[in-house]
Amino acid sequence: MVLRGQAPIERAPLVGADLPSPEPGPFEVRVRVRACATCRTDLHVIEGDLPPRRLPLVPGHQIVGTVDALGPGATRFRAGERVGVAWLRSACGTCRYCTSRRENLCESSTYTGWTHDGGYAEYCCAPESFIYAIPHAFDDAEATPLLCAGIIGYRALERSQVPDGGRLALYGFGSSAHITLQVARHRRCTVYVVTRNRTHRRLALDLGAEWAGDTSVPLPVKVDSAIVFAPAGQLVPVALRDVDKGGTVALAGIHMSDVPAMAYEPHLFWEKRLTSVTANTRGDGEALLAVAAAIPIRPRLHRYALADANRALGDLGADRVDGTAVLIVE
Numbered sequence: 001m002v003l004r005g006q007a008p009i010e011r012a013p014l015v016g017a018d019l020p021s022p023e024p025g026p027f028e029v030r031v032r033v034r035a036c037a038t039c040r041t042d043l044h045v046i047e048g049d050l051p052p053r054r055l056p057l058v059p060g061h062q063i064v065g066t067v068d069a070l071g072p073g074a075t076r077f078r079a080g081e082r083v084g085v086a087w088l089r090s091a092c093g094t095c096r097y098c099t100s101r102r103e104n105l106c107e108s109s110t111y112t113g114w115t116h117d118g119g120y121a122e123y124c125c126a127p128e129s130f131i132y133a134i135p136h137a138f139d140d141a142e143a144t145p146l147l148c149a150g151i152i153g154y155r156a157l158e159r160s161q162v163p164d165g166g167r168l169a170l171y172g173f174g175s176s177a178h179i180t181l182q183v184a185r186h187r188r189c190t191v192y193v194v195t196r197n198r199t200h201r202r203l204a205l206d207l208g209a210e211w212a213g214d215t216s217v218p219l220p221v222k223v224d225s226a227i228v229f230a231p232a233g234q235l236v237p238v239a240l241r242d243v244d245k246g247g248t249v250a251l252a253g254i255h256m257s258d259v260p261a262m263a264y265e266p267h268l269f270w271e272k273r274l275t276s277v278t279a280n281t282r283g284d285g286e287a288l289l290a291v292a293a294a295i296p297i298r299p300r301l302h303r304y305a306l307a308d309a310n311r312a313l314g315d316l317g318a319d320r321v322d323g324t325a326v327l328i329v330e
């Protein structure tokens with residue numbers, strides 16, 4: 001499914017096309033894609049919230065499949081092994097960020113389904129050092145949302161500094177939040193979910209949230225930490241007000257509408273911290289996959305055929321998906 005020009009998803013900008021099989025470059029593998037989850041970032045790339053980095057483009061960055069061919073020098077995986085491909089496709093390895101294990105901040109990073117073709121396709125290529133072995137605990141489709149929704153949520157949880165057993169608020173309850181909630185519950189956190197979508201509130205309670213409501217009702221308690229998943233800047237002061245003294249708010253999205261002006265007290269004084277989350281390190285990815293298999297996390301999936309990618313993303317954009325919309329590649 002190819003994007004030739006950025007446009008609103010209602011105009012079905014992804015078009016089915018027959019492309020030649022990509023050839024893996026040095027130290028790359030080619031993956032026979034089995035499933036690829038959708039992500040709000042795909043919508044940002046398709047609709048133009050993020051600038052185009054390459055057109056035409058095959059989007060998709062939560063890919064599970066099997067290694068199909070090895071490029072020159074690639075030795076980490078063997079043909080037939082099951083792997084996952086995530087958003088961060090490569091980093092330079094030499095800049096001051098890369099050499100301090102912060103490759104998520106690399107000056108010359110590349111991205112699956114943005115700077116390079118991604119997984120809305122039967123085949124895609126990726127550098128072997130940036131892909132992941134997929135634990136046996138998950139089938140192909142189940143593992144897909146772990147690769148961005150899961151990993152970014154995991155990094156957001158770490159950045160939020162919520163203590164084990166602490167109180168955590170989540171704003172927005174899509175694919176990433178519904179996995180992050182399960183990790184937070186595993187850490188014995190009490191979780192409060194704020195979303196305007198009633199179905200999402202029900203899912204949150206099903207998954208063990210202590211409380212779910214919308215912004216018209218105050219949280220029943222002050223929380224230690226908060227993560228804002230919704231790309232809505234007006235939630236930032238709401239979250240900062242809801243955290244307790246010394247609390248941290250982490251913003252998990254790659255794109256957000258403008259943050260409104262805020263007052264010093266009650267939003268920032270009392271040593272409140274505000275931070276964002278930028279992609280992830282490979283360490284985050286390995287850690288999330290390990291804990292996801294140990295729990296084990298059970299993502300709520302809605303399956304679509306690859307050819308229905310526009311419909312899947314339309315449902316995601318209109319908040320009609322509970323959990324994750326996954327494209328199944330036959």
Ligand SMILES: [Zn+2]
Nearest residue numbers: 092095098106
């Ligand atoms: Zn770098």
Ligand SMILES: [Zn+2]
Nearest residue numbers: 039041148149
């Ligand atoms: Zn993503």
